[in-house]
Amino acid sequence: MAELKDAHQDLVACTHCDALSPKPKLAPGHKAICSRCDNVLLVYKKDSINRTLAIATAGLVFFVPAMTLPIIGVGLVGLYNEASLVECIQDLVANDFPVMALCTFLFTIAIPFVRLFTAFVVTVSIKLGMYTPGLLQFFRSYHTLDKWVMLNVFLLGVIISMYKITDLAELSVGLGLLAFTGYLICSTFISVTFDPHYVWDKLEYELARTNR
Template structure:
């Protein structure tokens, strides 16, 4: 665990030797981490940063897996609904189109952006950032895109969409015959891969690798 800094020592320490906790603002001396070690805040236990092994390659594999699942998750049926002999396949995309056609253009735009637009843009930003580190090209664009990615994180709300689908399933299951489609499996897979990606793609290591301070940061 890193050492907290006494206020009297503060003036003598160079800024790059200090690190502040995001949660409780405690100021600490920056510890040097070996592979697979992580630094926790001694006051609140927040993970300050971790030094994970082979971050760029593992994250690239996860981003590609997520992109592969993105298309079936949005365009294959989430569920099949059979009501009084009428069967319908519902996909995320058909939901957006249905809202648009029934006069709710505003809501359909929000659903489109939060369930399809932002998640795709987030994945493409991550892909470009990782490729710029891996291939050592366009790091300044990589830095810009990684900043944009952090702003977009709050807008991709797949988990909220999944909650909506689950509520609809519970409500409709009494009224109609419901069966879950392949799209649902891909949708859940996409969510899980994205959570895994958040864990693997340690922001501290990505920032350091993008700024070129430490050429081995992304290893």
């Protein structure tokens, strides 16, 4: 059974056609292509841990101002109002839209934050050599949440709303929108720099060595 498990660890499955191929040893910046369908099997990203840690740290710095500072201000007939993302969610609840408020909270605050925080904790743990069985379980949450981040959808909705009312009212861009844009950029670039294959291999190797 142990030999069969070790054999499977030397294989990689294509996510497109399910073909099994020997797991290649790649140099940084190189990628492996499936021999059957030409789909990308593995990509060895350059300096993944340091780059991901830097971007995750910047994203967490942007998080608080992005959530609490005003996003846009609207002025009309002498009245002016501005609101942050948190205040928008509070207004949805106050106006009897609890489901919309919950979805906005989950997809623009909770899930993106947990995803960024997971990337931060995993990369810091690898750099410091702190490997625990719980870290492997914690890393699985990154894969679970990766497809549920919708910051770009929210930003697109804000831009469309601003475009529609620009002729009807006086608009001003708040610091919250700038911070939210930075937060979105960091969240997007995490997917570019983070190398889950390397992290899986690193965690499994270190945990197996610790348990010997």
